[in-house]
Amino acid sequence: MAIGDLSPVNGAEDVYYVDVGTHGVPRHGAVYVIDADEPAFIDTGLGRNREHLLDALDELDIDREAVRHVLPTHAHLDHAGGAGYLAAACPNATVRTHEVGAPHLVDPERLVAGTKEAVGEMWEYYAEPEPVPDARIEGLADGDEIDLGDRTLSVIEAPGHAPHQVVFHDSRDDLLFTGDAAGIYVPQRDTVRQTTPPPQFDLEGCLADVRTIEDLAPATLCFGHFGPRAYDPDLMEEYKRALVEWVEAVRQKRDELGDDEAVIEHFADHSEMVEVWGERKARAEERLNASGVLVALDRDAA
Secondary structure, rough: OOOOOOOOOOOOOOEEEOOOHHOOOOOOOOEEEOOOOOOOEEEEOOOOOHHHHHHHHOOOHHHHHHHOOEEEOOOOOHHHHOHHHHHHHHHHHEEEEEEHHHHHHOOOOOHHHEEEEEHHHHHHHHHOOOOHHHEEEEEEEOOOOEEOOOOEEEEEEEOOOOOOOOEEEEEEOOOOEEEEEOEEEOOOOOOEEEEOOOOOOOOOHHHHHHHHHHHHHOOOEEEEOOOEOOOOOOHHHHHHHHHHHHHHHEEEEEEEEOOHHHHHHHHOOOOOOHHOHHHHHHHHHHHHHHHHHHHHHHHHHH
16 A cells, blocks of 8 residues: 555445555555545545545545535544645535534644644644634534434544544444544554653543443454554553553653653664654654653643
């Protein structure tokens, strides 16, 4: 699969995903297209790669005017950065995202500033997000349902990664669109990596989100990074361990070094993902995740 490719979700009818190549890494960004009576996008990518999403509509013979729903799982720009662009391209679509995140897509100034601070030099892969018109966005809450005509998506809050995150459950094909609630799937190793960005990562919240996923036990996890994977309870157990061990590793390294920048650089220098993602992306991911844990440790100690 190459950046820009469109692939079906196995075991599902009329559900596809587009490789939007987040940060230039193939498959690192998966945006889902549901060819329902009321077509929908789930997540939107960074915005810079939006032409791949519009090409997918053409490939599926979906008119842009027919798209009715743009559904970011959360407001982080690797998942929602293209929302304003899709709203402009699909004039009958409504953007629906968590009610906490919706205002940030209408006025993304603070979101952009925070993202630039968090991702540093990787900002070059992002597009400045287009604001979503206030009349074109609706806030979602836990327990809401989104009617696509021939299928319904249930909205489930998953605030551990970010307080504005939801996951969407499609009971028709038993799919769960996870955003970052189930971590980052790494198909080359069939494992799940932690994603713990600042400033709102919460360990206990993330563990609770995984338990929610375990209770649902869907047939397929539609990861926001690297695409779908059949549900496996062992994979979710592995992710819970990864989260706990990662936070403890950062805590111990802070105690050892006593300097947060040194902690961040230590993990960047010792990333296990260089062979998979390339040095630049792997180092950036470790910096981001270590920073998120340090912020969370300070918050918990306050």
